[in-house]
Each structure stands twice: as structure tokens, then as C-alpha cells.
Amino acid sequence: MSAVIEGHHDDHHHGPAKGITRWLYTTNHKDIGSLYLWFSFIMLFIGGAMAMVIRAELFEPGSQIVSPEFYNQMVTNHGLIMVFGVIMPAFVGLANWLIPMQIGAPDMALPRLNNLSFWILPAAFGVLLATFFMEGGAPNFGWTFYAPLSTEYAPPTVTYFIFAVHIMGASSIMGSINVITTILNMRAPGMTLMKMPLFVWSWLITAYLLIAVMPVLAGAVTMMLMDIHFGTSFFKAGGGGDPVLFQHIFWFFGHPEVYIMILPAFGIVSHIIETFSRKPIFGYDSMVYAIASIALLSFVVWAHHMFTVGMPIAGELFFMYSTMLIAIPTGVKVFNWLSTMFKGSLTFETPMLFAIAFVALFTIGGLSGLMLAIAPADFQYHDTYFVVAHFHYVLVPGALFSIIAAVYYWLPKWTGYMYDEFMGKTHFWLSFVSVNLTFFPMHFVGLAGMPRRIPDYAMQFADYNMIVSVGAFLFGLSQLLFLYVVLKAIFYGKKATGQVWEGAQGLEWTLNSPPAYHTFETPPNLEAGEAKG
Amino acid sequence: MSSIKKSVSKLFLATVGMFLFGFALVPIYDVFCEITGLNGKVTGPTFSEYEDIGNREIKITFTTTNNNDMPWFFDSDRSQMKVKTGEQNLMSYVFTNTTDKPMIAQAIPSVSPGKGAQYFHKTECFCFEQQYLEPGESISIPLKFVIDPDLPADISSLALGYTLFDITKDQMTKQASN
Numbered sequence: 001m002s003a004v005i006e007g008h009h010d011d012h013h014h015g016p017a018k019g020i021t022r023w024l025y026t027t028n029h030k031d032i033g034s035l036y037l038w039f040s041f042i043m044l045f046i047g048g049a050m051a052m053v054i055r056a057e058l059f060e061p062g063s064q065i066v067s068p069e070f071y072n073q074m075v076t077n078h079g080l081i082m083v084f085g086v087i088m089p090a091f092v093g094l095a096n097w098l099i100p101m102q103i104g105a106p107d108m109a110l111p112r113l114n115n116l117s118f119w120i121l122p123a124a125f126g127v128l129l130a131t132f133f134m135e136g137g138a139p140n141f142g143w144t145f146y147a148p149l150s151t152e153y154a155p156p157t158v159t160y161f162i163f164a165v166h167i168m169g170a171s172s173i174m175g176s177i178n179v180i181t182t183i184l185n186m187r188a189p190g191m192t193l194m195k196m197p198l199f200v201w202s203w204l205i206t207a208y209l210l211i212a213v214m215p216v217l218a219g220a221v222t223m224m225l226m227d228i229h230f231g232t233s234f235f236k237a238g239g240g241g242d243p244v245l246f247q248h249i250f251w252f253f254g255h256p257e258v259y260i261m262i263l264p265a266f267g268i269v270s271h272i273i274e275t276f277s278r279k280p281i282f283g284y285d286s287m288v289y290a291i292a293s294i295a296l297l298s299f300v301v302w303a304h305h306m307f308t309v310g311m312p313i314a315g316e317l318f319f320m321y322s323t324m325l326i327a328i329p330t331g332v333k334v335f336n337w338l339s340t341m342f343k344g345s346l347t348f349e350t351p352m353l354f355a356i357a358f359v360a361l362f363t364i365g366g367l368s369g370l371m372l373a374i375a376p377a378d379f380q381y382h383d384t385y386f387v388v389a390h391f392h393y394v395l396v397p398g399a400l401f402s403i404i405a406a407v408y409y410w411l412p413k414w415t416g417y418m419y420d421e422f423m424g425k426t427h428f429w430l431s432f433v434s435v436n437l438t439f440f441p442m443h444f445v446g447l448a449g450m451p452r453r454i455p456d457y458a459m460q461f462a463d464y465n466m467i468v469s470v471g472a473f474l475f476g477l478s479q480l481l482f483l484y485v486v487l488k489a490i491f492y493g494k495k496a497t498g499q500v501w502e503g504a505q506g507l508e509w510t511l512n513s514p515p516a517y518h519t520f521e522t523p524p525n526l527e528a529g530e531a532k533g
Numbered sequence: 534m535s536s537i538k539k540s541v542s543k544l545f546l547a548t549v550g551m552f553l554f555g556f557a558l559v560p561i562y563d564v565f566c567e568i569t570g571l572n573g574k575v576t577g578p579t580f581s582e583y584e585d586i587g588n589r590e591i592k593i594t595f596t597t598t599n600n601n602d603m604p605w606f607f608d609s610d611r612s613q614m615k616v617k618t619g620e621q622n623l624m625s626y627v628f629t630n631t632t633d634k635p636m637i638a639q640a641i642p643s644v645s646p647g648k649g650a651q652y653f654h655k656t657e658c659f660c661f662e663q664q665y666l667e668p669g670e671s672i673s674i675p676l677k678f679v680i681d682p683d684l685p686a687d688i689s690s691l692a693l694g695y696t697l698f699d700i701t702k703d704q705m706t707k708q709a710s711n
Contacts, residue, residue, distance in 0.1 A: 249555060
């Protein structure tokens, strides 16, 4: 079927333009997807280098390599870059590549907006990284930029930081408008909402979350800007404002934001597990409802990040119970993944290994999240390495592993070339061992009371910190191997077939590998259920 | 094509709406704090005279803190007193500008436990206005307050804390921009 469609259209359309302008002016969803993914890859190494500086400093107790001031800048920018520069752009890149192909659309609904939302992103991070070379240094107030640290006590470069956040937010919002408009209006005839692939579903809900909370973040940084330069007192206690208000506004954005960084991962992992189990996903409908309820709940749990600010007991209880409620839809998802694998004919290619590791390790991160949700216990865990261990478990072996799995899974489709399976598996095992070596001991030092964001620590934490640092260096090096595997596939890989994976289902696998520059110019003819899952 | 336009305009409106909602959170938060006594926030000037002076005795503790590097001397006459609910009380605070520059200060109150904040009525307070002092100048200002007889029975003591902020710079920028 695919050959017919492409054969019919290839002679009408010429390929991409040549040279740099192909990338600057492109409105093609595949080109823009690649741009997002490469941008995210580059930022992964920049943010990763900052993590290496942090772990080098923490290799031994005492002040070793960098000054405390520079350490604060490293911690802040590592967080900002990994959240806004790596995880989010990588998911947008995947959305660009996959959503049109999975729903049988020729491109995104708003191709020019698409170009703009990518190209303002390097500008935003250029501004952010430029602050390292300015007087006062880069932002140093943590990625959560709590006022008054980020207002009254901030370095003068905070204004650049605010504009960078504005641009990143604009980029995300434009991307989300594009995703929703595409999904709602451009599905192939016969693809009803409940027949959409789960990755498309997860992104539809993520995009709604982004539209709901990115403007609130923009509002928060605007208030900061006004406090700093225009004499307002949103967060200034002396002028009648309230610094705690900042935390409420930030986490009203921040908690949906952490689900923005994990929901698309749920979609990716669902596709990979069903492919390598050679079974359709177990409980498709419940998967969709679980994602939707996680998204809705994310709006009423934000204050669990701030149990220690001095809330009335009723508030603590409300946010404690609502947070624990999220474990139910999340548990449904984990159950469905396990049930999909149960009695399937499993094979363990690299994407599947990363997907299974995702299920196991994300669950560990989820369980430590449940521990943190217990308000009285949180008074002890708050701002310790236990929190650091928790959110790195959900973001690194969670979100990042799902992105790596997605790259291995769809790379043959995108490039037309297979990656080296042996090197892929080596990359997986190195990453799997080192990621646990890095983040598991953090639970122990956290429970023992080691505070986060501090460049030095007490002697009794020395052994574990050395193990963590060794793990971190190994994890960092393993990702260079990832780059090597990707480049090797592109330049020396074996030709991939259109189907690529024996058990793969969905419209994108009906296309050639690599797909033509323009695909599905005529919508595919769907028999009922063909594209489900 | 028009269905795409419709989607985009709806989503654009949602974006603008959420941006405004972010700002709406500021007054919502204030109202919420007032109702719940969150953060020990105290409401503005309220005058209340109670006909029947209760016979409950409440212990009031007064604390003063200087924010960051505010150099003034700032303290209450006494650190504790016992008051009857419904009764008018008086406490004096001393402010001294210990620097050689004229300065403007603002005191910000907080009552704990937060649950009791809404029953702590101030009828006259220096915190309702700003204090301008010449170099070396010192003043004593009274605080008049009433404890509401409706104060929940499980509260037998309240603490009133003031933090003094140096707002000289903020006031200067405000005047300059006016």
C-alpha cells in the first residue's frame, strides 16, 4: 500500500533544498524533528558536562575544584538545560517526526509556526549560556528560581535568564498549538480518537498541559522582572508581597511540567513493548484514561513540593492524599505494560531493553515519590539527596531512557539504516549499571541527611559520594558511545526495511525507510483497527 | 482549513487566558491567606469594640527581627504580656536610625499560630505606614490591639512577630519613576 502511495507522489515533489538554507527555512516536519533531536542531543552534552563538574566537586568532601559560587551556577544551569533544553525539545522532536506519520497526515498543521518554534530555541539557550561570560556570572539560584534568591539576591544576569525563559515558553506554546491542531484536524479518515496510537494520545494530553501551564510560568518570570526593575512587590515582603506566593505560582506550573516530561515517555514505551512482545498493548482504553487522569490530577498536587513552608494541616492533608491518588493511574499503566509482556514472544533488542529498564526504574522513582508524598515524612526528606535521587530516577532512567529507546526504535525508520545491535546493547548495559550506581546511593545519603545544592558535605557521606561520582562519570562516557552508535548507523549502517521490526504496528511502518520527504499527501485508507496501538 | 483556524484561535485564547490566570493567582492567594490565616498574614486596620470583655487570659509574645542587613535598632518595650480577650491593649515599639543617612523602613507583621491571625485585631499600628527617620533619630510608636473573644479555645498564647525591612531604595525608585 505504501509503495503505491509514494510511487504515485514522488514524481510530483522534489526533495529538500540544498545547503544551510534547507535547515533555516524548512517547514518540513521531518527536518524540524531532526533539528529538535540534534539540538537536544547537543544540549545533553552541555548539561551533562555541568553534571560532571558537579560530581567532580563532590568526589571528595571539602572544596576541591570549583568555587561555591560557580558550583551554584552549575547546579542551576544543569537543571534548566536538562529540563528545558534536553527532555522537552527531544519530545517535541519525536512529536514532529512521528505524529504526522502515525496519523497519516502530510505534515504538521502549521509548518511555518513549526519552523519558528524551533529556531527561537537556540536563541533562548544562547542567551542563557551567554550569561556565563557576563559580569556577576550565570544564574545561581537553582532551577526552581525561588524568590527572593532570584530577585533581590540574584546576579544582574537574571534579566537575561527571564527573557530566555520567556522565549523557551513561547517555543513550547507554539509547538503545543501545532500538535493539538494537527491531531484534531488532520487524522486520516477512519482514525477516530480512540484508534490513535498511544504516542499521539500522550502528546495530545501533554500539549494541553503545556498550554495550561507555560503561560503561568511566563507570568511568574514577568512578575520577577517587574519586582526587579519596576518597583512592584509581588514577592517582596517589605512591600507587602509574599515570597511563598512565588513557590505556589512556580509549582502550579512545575508539577504539570514534570508530567509534561514523562507522559510522552509512556506513549513511546507502550509502542516499544507491544512491538517486541508481538502482542497489541494490553488495556488500550485504560492507558488513555490513565494518562488523562494523571494529567488532571497534576493540577491539584503542586503544594507537595512545599510541605515545609508552614501550611495549615488541612492543606497538608489535601495535598498528601491527592498526590498519593496519582499512584493509581500510574499503577494501571505499569500493570498494563507487564500484562502486555506476559506470555508474549519477547525478544530483547536495544529499544526493548531500554523500555523494560524504563518500567523497572521509573517505578522505583515513583515509589520514592510516594514516600515523599507523606507530609510528615517529607519534613525529614525535604531538600535532601533523597529528593535528588527521586527526581533523577524518574527523569534519567525514566524520561531520558524512553527518548534513547525511541531513537533506537525509530532511527532505522528515520535514516533508513540499522544501528549496530551489539554496540547498542553495550550502550544499554553500561547506561543501566552506571545510572543505578549514580542515583541509587543518593537515596541512602539523603535519608542520612545530606542536603542538596551544597558543594561540600560531612565526612560520613564520603564513600557513597565517591561511588556516585564514579557512576556519573561512567554514565557520562556511555552517552558518548550513544553518539557513536547513532553516527555509525547514519554513515555505515546496513539498509533497513520499511517494516524494520517484525512486530511493529502502525502507519509509520507502512512507509519506506527512510520515508520520502513528503508522505501521506493522500491520506491512507484505514481498515478499522489497522493503526490502533 | 477553517477548522484549523478555529482550533488555533481557541488555543491562542486559552494561552492568553492562562497568562492572565497566573496574575489572578496573586489576589486569589491573598484572599485564601486571609480566610485560612496562612503565613500568619494579618488583615488591615480593623476597629472593634467588644461589649463583654472576656475573662480568658491570653499570653502574647512580641518578637522583632531586622531583615537581612537592616541596621536600625528595633524592639518592643516588653517581650511578653498577658491580656484579656476583648480588651484594648497597648505596646510601644522603639525605632532608631543608627546610620548617618535618612532611611525609610517598613515593618511587616506575622502572627502565629496562623489559625489565630484573624482574631488579632490591630486598631493602630506603625505597620500600616512607612517610617522615615533622619540620621540618629529615634522614635517610640504605640501599637493598639484587641484579641477577639471568639479566639478558638485551644489557643492560649499568640506570638506577634515584626520584621523590619529597609525600603529606602524601593521608595527612591518609585519616586524617580513618578
